[in-house]
Amino acid sequence: MIYKDDLNNIVLEHHGVKGQKWGVKKAFHTAKASYAAKKASKAREKSWSKAYTNRAKMSEAQLTAINKRLSLENQLKSNIHQANPPKKSLVSKYAGQFGNQVMGAIIAGGAAATGKIILNAAKKGVAAGL
The missing domain is CATH 1.20.5 (Single alpha-helices involved in coiled-coils or other helix-helix interfaces)
Incomplete structure (x- = not known):
C-alpha cells in the first residue's frame, strides 16, 4: 500500500500474504501436486462408492480383493497416524x-x-x- 504520511513522505507498506512464513516461497509444483492428489483421492472414493453400490453383482473373489485392499489402506492410515501423532500446541x-x-x-x-x-x-x- 502506498500513501503519504503526515510529513508528506511517500510510504510503501506491504504486510505479506496471510498465513505465509517469512522468507518461504510457496512452490507452484507443490500446490499443483497437492491438487492432483486431492483429485485422485476423490476419484478413488467415487470408485469405492460405486463398487459398494454394485456389490450384489460381484463375485466372491472380487469382493475379497476389494475388501483386502480397503483393509490394507485403513491399516496404512492407522500405522502412519501412530508413527506421526499430531503435535499438541x-x-x-x-x-x-x-x-x-x-x-x-x-x-x-x-x-x-x-x-x-x-x-x-x-x-x-x-x-x-x-
Missing part, C-alpha cells in the same frame, strides 16, 4: 494440565485451593508468554 498442553488441576481441586472440595491453582496457572501462563 503449547496452549492446549497447558490448558489440559490446568483443567486437570482445577478439576482435582474442585473434587477435593477446596474452593481456596482452586483459587490458588488458578492464580498459579495464570502466573505460569504470563511467564511462558501466553
Whole structure:
C-alpha cells in the first residue's frame, strides 16, 4: 500500500500474504501436486462408492480383493497416524494440565485451593508468554 504520511513522505507498506512464513516461497509444483492428489483421492472414493453400490453383482473373489485392499489402506492410515501423532500446541498442553488441576481441586472440595491453582496457572501462563 502506498500513501503519504503526515510529513508528506511517500510510504510503501506491504504486510505479506496471510498465513505465509517469512522468507518461504510457496512452490507452484507443490500446490499443483497437492491438487492432483486431492483429485485422485476423490476419484478413488467415487470408485469405492460405486463398487459398494454394485456389490450384489460381484463375485466372491472380487469382493475379497476389494475388501483386502480397503483393509490394507485403513491399516496404512492407522500405522502412519501412530508413527506421526499430531503435535499438541503449547496452549492446549497447558490448558489440559490446568483443567486437570482445577478439576482435582474442585473434587477435593477446596474452593481456596482452586483459587490458588488458578492464580498459579495464570502466573505460569504470563511467564511462558501466553
